[in-house]
Amino acid sequence: MRRRFAVLLAALALAGCSRLVETDQARLCRMALPALSPPDSTIEVVGQHEFPDGRGLRVVYQLEPPSPALTHFADCRFRQPGRPLRSDELTTLAIDGRPLSDVNLYFLVRFWLATPEARDADPAPLGDVADLPRLPRSAAYALQQALNGLPLAAIYALLAAAYSLVYGLVGRINLAFGDFAAAGGYAAALGALLAVGQTPATILAAALTLGGAAAAMWGIATSRWVFYPLRGATGQQALVASVGLAMAIDEFLRLAQGNRPVWVSPMLNAPFGVARAGDFVVTSALDALLSGGFALLAGLTLLAAMRFTRFGRRWRAYSDDPLAAQLFGVSPRAILAQTFALAGAFAGLSGFVMTIYYGSVGYAAATGLGLKALVAAILGGVGSIPGALLGGFLVGAFEAAWQACFSVDYRDVAVFSLLAITLALKPGGLFGVRS
Incomplete structure (x- = not known):
């Protein structure tokens, strides 16, 4: 418990002094990862970093298998800074520097990101919850x-x-x-x-x-x-x-x-x-x-x-x-x-x-x-x-x-x-x- 409290204090300090990662931009970018990864792979999000203009971010993640896990990054760009109100405000998405075509991006936004299944597939909505304290x-x-x-x-x-x-x-x-x-x-x-x-x-x-x-x-x-x-x-x-x-x-x-x-x-x-x-x-x-x-x-x-x-x-x-x-x-x-x-x-x-x-x-x-x-x-x-x-x-x-x-x-x-x-x-x- 003492360790968790220290981690929380550190998170508060870092959140106040670091650049702001817009929550909904990050969520939409993470939701795209399961659709662009092999079906049987496990996605672990390593980090999220906002772009200087506020119109997107980079999500760093690892895929297993293979073992050891390979590190990848997804760059998501949005129409304007701030909170995206719709999924179609995602304008470009690149995996390891390779951008999706306009057709693939359209199908991703239209038939995946706009669905409840995509929200449920977010690989890191709450982080790792396995070690949380257990209560009645x-x-x-x-x-x-x-x-x-x-x-x-x-x-x-x-x-x-x-x-x-x-x-x-x-x-x-x-x-x-x-x-x-x-x-x-x-x-x-x-x-x-x-x-x-x-x-x-x-x-x-x-x-x-x-x-x-x-x-x-x-x-x-x-x-x-x-x-x-x-x-x-x-x-x-x-x-x-x-x-x-x-x-x-x-x-x-x-x-x-x-x-x-x-x-x-x-x-x-x-x-x-x-x-x-x-x-x-x-x-x-x-x-x-x-x-x-x-x-x-x-x-x-x-x-x-x-x-x-x-x-x-x-x-x-x-x-x-x-x-x-x-x-x-x-x-x-x-x-x-x-x-x-x-x-x-x-x-x-x-x-x-x-x-x-x-x-x-x-x-x-x-x-x-x-x-x-x-x-x-x-x-x-x-x-x-x-x-x-x-x-x-x-x-x-x-x-x-x-x-x-x-x-x-x-x-x-x-x-x-x-x-x-x-x-x-x-x-x-x-x-x-x-x-």
């Missing part, structure tokens, strides 16, 4: 669902923390945080587009920076022109204002980005085996694990900042007693702007995770995403930052468990039912106070 079938199925729910839990946790930052300071709910996440997701997609062709680490850094910065700017603007002028208003008035703000941002994003989702080429999404139970193999991918690890790291960083930094002390002082905090020099305008900037940045990080993992972002998902994150914040205790982070992971786990056991058609009904149950049985949430 029920435990393996539970582990698979937990891994499936990890990215969604990360999205909810980051967005729930944004709700709690603002509510814990001024006792107000900003229902536009889902739209902040969508705006951050669009900015993250732009960052990934600007860095296309670079290493995964560069692409992720560009997407993260633009996504967090864009949502933080939305937070600062909201603080200055919406919430600070309403600092003396009732909670209902501020809530209605936030609904109007959410509708305005929705319409702005629709006019600026269009009705269709923006797509981002997936990265680090090559599946690998984690454990097995008979013929059932538990799988995950680096992007899913990175999503959960990123949310955990961001949450721990936020908790440390709230405890040990000057901003954290000022935030806690103003939250406990605004008048006393002002007497000691805490500016209401400044602390509100800083809090909204930080909360907006966390909403942008949520949009970044959503865009990079799912490969798309659209303004239409903002409302549902924001409401589910609000459920997570209330479940953990709205106003409690640790509770909000925990609530996000709990809601993500609940969704994954529901999808595993019941119809997905009622998944959202079940999630929003958690809100009613929490408010009825424990209004303060897990870590909040009853008031």
Whole structure:
């Protein structure tokens, strides 16, 4: 187990620093190998290397028999960089430097690559699974669902923390945080587009920076022109204002980005085996694990900042007693702007995770995403930052468990039912106070 963990860490490091191999390009290239190899041969993929222009890759593989195995390479070229949407985007294929004729390539694409049998014949969809740890079938199925729910839990946790930052300071709910996440997701997609062709680490850094910065700017603007002028208003008035703000941002994003989702080429999404139970193999991918690890790291960083930094002390002082905090020099305008900037940045990080993992972002998902994150914040205790982070992971786990056991058609009904149950049985949430 210790050796597997070390291998996984090495894979994460290499994936971040090496050039990106597009998963679906590699899959189509590998799927062609069984059709071009002797019928009784065994194919072992040795390596995959992307071409510098991003329009193809070389797959190095060995064939047995004969013994010792002979090493071959297949060069696959595609119509354009990025994810191929159809198998006919494969334009050339050469085995050991000898290209297939146009006729052979047409028949290969039309009558092999487009079939389910070709996908099943992929010689390395998960790598070598013979040495994976063995689990009981029920435990393996539970582990698979937990891994499936990890990215969604990360999205909810980051967005729930944004709700709690603002509510814990001024006792107000900003229902536009889902739209902040969508705006951050669009900015993250732009960052990934600007860095296309670079290493995964560069692409992720560009997407993260633009996504967090864009949502933080939305937070600062909201603080200055919406919430600070309403600092003396009732909670209902501020809530209605936030609904109007959410509708305005929705319409702005629709006019600026269009009705269709923006797509981002997936990265680090090559599946690998984690454990097995008979013929059932538990799988995950680096992007899913990175999503959960990123949310955990961001949450721990936020908790440390709230405890040990000057901003954290000022935030806690103003939250406990605004008048006393002002007497000691805490500016209401400044602390509100800083809090909204930080909360907006966390909403942008949520949009970044959503865009990079799912490969798309659209303004239409903002409302549902924001409401589910609000459920997570209330479940953990709205106003409690640790509770909000925990609530996000709990809601993500609940969704994954529901999808595993019941119809997905009622998944959202079940999630929003958690809100009613929490408010009825424990209004303060897990870590909040009853008031």
